[in-house]
Amino acid sequence: MPEPFIRYLEPDDASGLVECFRLCYGETYANETFYDAGLITSMIESGELRSVIAELDNRIVGHTGLTVRSASSLAAEAGNTVVAPDMRGQGLLGKLGTALRQRTLDEGLVGYIHYPTTAHDIMQKGATAGTGRETGIMLAYIPAETNYVDFDKQDLDKKDFEKAGRLAATIVYQPVAESPERSVYLPGRYIQPIRSLAQALNLQRKFYEPGIPAFAESLFKRQENIRRGLSNITINQIGVDLPEKAADFVGDGSTAVIHVDLNMDDPGIDYAVETLVTNGFIYSGWLPEFHQSDVLRMQMLVNPEEDNYQPNLVTEQARSLLTLMIEERKSQTG
Ligand SMILES: CC(C)(COP(=O)(O)OP(=O)(O)OC[C@H]1O[C@@H](n2cnc3c(N)ncnc32)[C@H](O)[C@@H]1OP(=O)(O)O)[C@@H](O)C(=O)NCCC(=O)NCCS
Numbered sequence: 001m002p003e004p005f006i007r008y009l010e011p012d013d014a015s016g017l018v019e020c021f022r023l024c025y026g027e028t029y030a031n032e033t034f035y036d037a038g039l040i041t042s043m044i045e046s047g048e049l050r051s052v053i054a055e056l057d058n059r060i061v062g063h064t065g066l067t068v069r070s071a072s073s074l075a076a077e078a079g080n081t082v083v084a085p086d087m088r089g090q091g092l093l094g095k096l097g098t099a100l101r102q103r104t105l106d107e108g109l110v111g112y113i114h115y116p117t118t119a120h121d122i123m124q125k126g127a128t129a130g131t132g133r134e135t136g137i138m139l140a141y142i143p144a145e146t147n148y149v150d151f152d153k154q155d156l157d158k159k160d161f162e163k164a165g166r167l168a169a170t171i172v173y174q175p176v177a178e179s180p181e182r183s184v185y186l187p188g189r190y191i192q193p194i195r196s197l198a199q200a201l202n203l204q205r206k207f208y209e210p211g212i213p214a215f216a217e218s219l220f221k222r223q224e225n226i227r228r229g230l231s232n233i234t235i236n237q238i239g240v241d242l243p244e245k246a247a248d249f250v251g252d253g254s255t256a257v258i259h260v261d262l263n264m265d266d267p268g269i270d271y272a273v274e275t276l277v278t279n280g281f282i283y284s285g286w287l288p289e290f291h292q293s294d295v296l297r298m299q300m301l302v303n304p305e306e307d308n309y310q311p312n313l314v315t316e317q318a319r320s321l322l323t324l325m326i327e328e329r330k331s332q333t334g
Contacts, residue, residue, distance in 0.1 A: 004061050006099045009051035014040040016060040024082040028147040030228040034080060050107060052099040054092050061087045064096045066104060066112060074179060075289035078112035085150035101176050110179035113287050115169035118311040119148060125314055127172040133200050134318040136171035136285015140257055140301050140308040143229055166256060168311035170318050171285035175201055184264035184294050185210040187273040193324060194286050203288055213268030215239040229256035238268030246279045250302060258300045259284060265293035282328040
């Protein structure tokens with residue numbers, strides 16, 4: 001049988017890529033970008049989407065990509081990994097992973113952050129088999145409607161997959177090259193986990209104790225992902241008015257999950273974390289090099305179910321992060 005050919009994704013590939021996602025997920029994939037060929041083409045042209053694909057007989061049979069979130073980031077977001085149902089079990093995932101690593105280096109990036117699904121063990125195991133480590137968990141991140149077409153769900157802890165509700169994804173940092181030393185402010189409540197992660201990932205960090213916010217006003221950008229039921233709030237400037245602003249983050253309560261991303265070069269980060277914890281947020285993850293600095297992601301589930309706090313995790317590292325989150329939640333709910 002001929003071997004699929006691995007290459008970079010080009011603007012003309014967009015409609016073939018949409019077809020591949022439809023084969024793998026029907027209409028249920030949470031990232032709507034992958035149903036919009038025009039948008040994919042413009043993201044490839046602008047350099048926002050930098051992917052590798054597997055091609056066989058003029059058909060795209062596998063994909064994994066880098067999404068570059070900001071021009072100053074040294075790490076991209078990696079993911080949207082699929083292998084067409086008729087091509088599974090032949091090691092294509094590994095070949096795409098090797099090519100993606102090479103592309104990351106070619107693009108001058110030092111690593112990538114990806115979000116292995118907890119729907120099955122395959123991605124979590126692959127992500128941590130080498131030098132990658134979980135730095136967080138995004139609870140209830142994957143909508144319940146997501147249908148993994150033609151995939152045996154035996155790994156789901158014998159739960160009925162179709163009724164499993166929203167599932168978590170882990171956050172994994174994968175270093176691919178040595179990164180420059182970076183100075184960041186480290187919030188008091190996460191000193192231990194983040195210090196030990198930096199050591200495990202061999203990332204050179206100078207950690208500083210945060211102070212009081214340097215500004216009166218907080219500035220943030222809010223993005224709604226309706227299909228995913230997710231609001232993402234990026235705080236670009238932490239100000240002393242954050243408590244008033246954070247009280248409105250839930251909005252009308254129609255979104256399932258809220259993420260708040262904090263830049264770790266902002267000395268007000270401890271103030272922001274404590275404000276967010278008071279408002280029901282808990283740790284989600286440490287994202288090295290994600291913006292102009294490292295990013296700390298906090299999360300809140302708007303109407304949580306007990307299952308949301310029992311994701312299928314395959315490593316001790318991920319389980320210890322879950323313990324941290326559950327303890328934080330306990331301290332909020334009493
Ligand atoms: C996960 C996925 C990308 C793996 O791709 P792949 O090229 O088949 O990967 P591999 O050939 O390395 O096989 C990986 C494992 O999947 C198993 N597998 C293959 N087809 C399968 C199927 N239909 N159901 C369950 N397991 C399957 C293989 O036996 C192998 O198990 P092992 O590691 O214990 O030997 C692919 O199955 C897929 O696209 N799944 C649906 C979308 C998805 O889950 N994407 C990841 C989101 S984070």
